[in-house]
Amino acid sequence: MGTFKDIPRAVWMLVLGIFFNSVVAFTFLYLFVYLTDERGMSVPQAGVLTGIGGVGLVAGNFTGGWFGDRFGHRRALLCAAVLSGVTLVLLPLIPIAALYALLPLCNYAQGAVRACNGALVAVTVPDAVRRQGFALMRSASNAGFTVGAPLGALLATQFSYTVIFVADGVGTLLFAVYAARVLPARGRERAKPGPGEQRGLWRELRARPAVAVLLVASFFADIVYRQLFSTYPVFLTDHGHATQVYGWMFSINGGLILLLELPVTAALRKRPPLAIVGAGLMLVGLGYGLLMFGAGLALAAATMLLITLGEILYKTPANAYVADQAPAHAQGRFQSLYAGVSVSGVVLAPPLGGALYEAAPGVLWPLCTVVAVLAGCAVVGAGRMRPRSLAGRTGVGAGVPVPSRSAGTREGTGA
Incomplete structure (x- = not known):
């Protein structure tokens, strides 16, 4: 049974990117406050919109891996990260009515990123250290969140909630660029069923x-x-x-x-x-x-x-x-x-x-x-x-x- 030293370098590099992406992923913490404050929505309206966004997040988690199996996990991750980054940047710029369409799409992409990250770890890490690979991924995500939560509050206080959306979006796009460079373009990211499977x-x-x-x-x-x-x-x-x-x-x-x-x-x-x-x-x-x-x-x-x-x-x-x-x-x-x-x-x-x-x-x-x-x-x-x-x-x-x-x-x- 292997230990953490047996985890491939590509996974360590991906985990580093997940940490960075988690540091800037602070918008979901302050979404409700943003909607009721800077957007002037009522509490019930903000609750409905947040719930709709949550449906998008769950749907992205449920379906993101399908795209990876169909088109390759690396490609699916990069596409989802780019979509997430672009929609995050656009969220503060569009009218409230359009949020009902764009927020679920944004959350869908974020959910797909999470599923693709897990799939990449699953297909890259040897069986003997798979638990350690997932533990490393979770730890990086939690460490990033620990740093990002107060950082987001600081940005919102010193500037505005709009700034944290833009920072999250730009950070997610940078994560996509980073992942494109560190993840191998070919390899075990995609597998076709063999005879009888x-x-x-x-x-x-x-x-x-x-x-x-x-x-x-x-x-x-x-x-x-x-x-x-x-x-x-x-x-x-x-x-x-x-x-x-x-x-x-x-x-x-x-x-x-x-x-x-x-x-x-x-x-x-x-x-x-x-x-x-x-x-x-x-x-x-x-x-x-x-x-x-x-x-x-x-x-x-x-x-x-x-x-x-x-x-x-x-x-x-x-x-x-x-x-x-x-x-x-x-x-x-x-x-x-x-x-x-x-x-x-x-x-x-x-x-x-x-x-x-x-x-x-x-x-x-x-x-x-x-x-x-x-x-x-x-x-x-x-x-x-x-x-x-x-x-x-x-x-x-x-x-x-x-x-x-x-x-x-x-x-x-x-x-």
Whole structure:
């Protein structure tokens, strides 16, 4: 089993670009404020427009990998990054009515960039260090966000919100130029199915029931996880905590991820991936469960600690497991499926959690606990599933990978 030193140079270079792109990707943090401030929209109008943009983001994650499988992952990444950069620059310049079309397009491109980044890591990194490759990508993204959030606030305060859109757009275009230079123009970015391999995505998924279970569990778990960005701060405010407390809670989240994700991934690289994912989802559920006992600072901090540890455990191994199980010719589509379900809560968590919190606030946290724990149990149970045959055949000829101990792609084989 390899370590970080076995990750190819091209991936390290891509990760450096992802860090830079995350530093300038601060517009989504301040979009709502920008719409209600500089654009003069009402809160309900801004909410509708932001929600429409969220749909575009999820759609981009779900479909970006398809373009990579069809046209090449490098080419798809560059096209999506250019589209994202151009639309970001144009957003402050167009009338409000046009935002309803341009914002979803911009978010769609950003979602596609995320899916293409994941697909490029999946097809470039050797199987034995795939988890480490995804952990490196996540760490770079989180580190960039940690730097970018206060930088965006500084630019908005000193200049205007318009400046941060232009800075984000120009930075994204620079990322596209950088990626075009550092990523190989040819290589393992695209794979065609060999004789007997199946092209149908749903047939490939049916042949891998553990992947299907993981995707469904991740969909529901993300709705629970993203209550952290919607009902959790409202809960803290309703219990008398100032806005700064929520900021401190997120400093715990960001700090722990930056400190622990890479060493934890390396330490657990030989452990069965779905067992790790399941444990992580259960920790997320237990974190929300603590809120049933109150909203004191100690409980709020313990909640954030458990959720963050759960996030560290489940996100990287889940992404790597999907990549390990994907047939070569559908790697991008598998990555898009996981990318899509892993951001589904962006659209669904605020309205669902908000409605339940308004109607029955005492029910929200127990329900979050139950959903996340059940999702974790389902993923752990999926570790005992085995790939099914396609057209009466199993193995590579049927498009189902035959995992090896060194690749670490199956439960029970020292993954």
